[in-house]
Amino acid sequence: MTVAxxxxxxxxxxxxxxxxxxxxxxxxxxxxxxxxxxxLIWSAVWISLGLSFSLAVWAWRGGVAAQxxxxxYLIEESxxxxxxxxxxxxxxxxxxxxxxxxxxxxxxxxxxxxxxxTFILVGVSVLExxxxxxxxxxxxxxxxxxxxxxxxxxxxxxxxxPMVRIARRLxxxxxxxxxxAFSIKKAGRRMLTPLVIALVAVESADVVFAVDSVPxxxxxxxxxxxxFTSNVCAxxxxxxxxxxLAGSLQRFEYLSWGLxxxxxxxxxxxxxxxxxxxxIYASLGVIVVAVGGAILVSLWMxxxxxxxxxxxxxxxxxxxxxxxxx
Numbered sequence: 001m002t003v004a005x006x007x008x009x010x011x012x013x014x015x016x017x018x019x020x021x022x023x024x025x026x027x028x029x030x031x032x033x034x035x036x037x038x039x040l041i042w043s044a045v046w047i048s049l050g051l052s053f054s055l056a057v058w059a060w061r062g063g064v065a066a067q068x069x070x071x072x073y074l075i076e077e078s079x080x081x082x083x084x085x086x087x088x089x090x091x092x093x094x095x096x097x098x099x100x101x102x103x104x105x106x107x108x109x110x111x112x113x114x115x116x117x118t119f120i121l122v123g124v125s126v127l128e129x130x131x132x133x134x135x136x137x138x139x140x141x142x143x144x145x146x147x148x149x150x151x152x153x154x155x156x157x158x159x160x161x162p163m164v165r166i167a168r169r170l171x172x173x174x175x176x177x178x179x180x181a182f183s184i185k186k187a188g189r190r191m192l193t194p195l196v197i198a199l200v201a202v203e204s205a206d207v208v209f210a211v212d213s214v215p216x217x218x219x220x221x222x223x224x225x226x227x228f229t230s231n232v233c234a235x236x237x238x239x240x241x242x243x244x245l246a247g248s249l250q251r252f253e254y255l256s257w258g259l260x261x262x263x264x265x266x267x268x269x270x271x272x273x274x275x276x277x278x279x280i281y282a283s284l285g286v287i288v289v290a291v292g293g294a295i296l297v298s299l300w301m302x303x304x305x306x307x308x309x310x311x312x313x314x315x316x317x318x319x320x321x322x323x324x325x326x
Contacts, residue, residue: 046237072230141267258294
């Protein structure tokens with residue numbers, strides 16, 4: 001890779017690192033909780049940055065790459081909204097108060113960035129060597145679309161997650177602890193807290209989400225830089241978006257139908273890629289109409305009032321005694 005090819009990667013990764021350091025080192029210390037107003041403002045900032053980065057892609061890669069970036073960004077942003085509902089169910093089932101969810105979300109997002117980068121680089125490399133894999137990716141997306149429709153309304157139980165079960169077997173967990181630490185020392189014994197269990201559940205969910213979203217973005221572009229940046233820019237604002245939508249996530253009841261349509265369309269596009277060429281702007285239009293329509297229908301159908309999130313997610317039981325926190 002030449003210096004000219006490497007420069008965009010370096011600039012982008014340095015920028016992402018700076019934003020993450022700002023987030024964990026400055027913004028997170030101001031308050032343990034993020035108000036809805038603050039979350040909406042930061043969501044607008046992250047979305048603006050994500051959309052604006054298409055101009056940098058245009059400067060580095062050209063107009064077609066910028067369209068591919070926007071399409072990939074919208075796909076990942078749309079999938080993220082559905083993923084946030086899973087996160088909410090995880091926190092609610094484990095009884096983790098809203099003020100402590102922010103820390104788990106930060107490290108969950110960091111893990112998601114690493115996973116996306118790994119999956120995308122591997123995916124692009126595989127497609128370059130074995131073109132027939134595109135049909136496997138297409139079939140996977142069509143199956144994912146079918147699964148989204150079939151699983152509509154299904155609840156998430158972290159205790160059934162294999163990674164969570166392994167964590168519980170390997171390490172002692174203080175299920176009564178309520179606080180901001182990942183581990184505590186209790187009765188002279190180091191124990192994990194429910195925050196770790198939540199993080200394990202979130203990270204394992206990130207693996208599943210990556211399996212869904214990476215083939216989708218690779219159906220749009222075979223440029224690793226465009227695929228990676230579009231995914232990361234959408235993921236970076238995920239935490240603020242979670243708190244912005246936390247009180248109304250359950251109103252997006254029909255979003256999964258819109259996402260199923262998008263993934264099904266992208267999957268069919270991959271399966272027919274050697275026969276029919278679908279322009280990027282057409283794909284972009286399908287995504288906007290399908291996801292936007294699903295959101296509008298969801299909001300209209302639940303206009304009488306939004307269901308509140310599980311009480312466990314927003315209340316804070318008395319904190320268990322601990323000798324020391326870490």
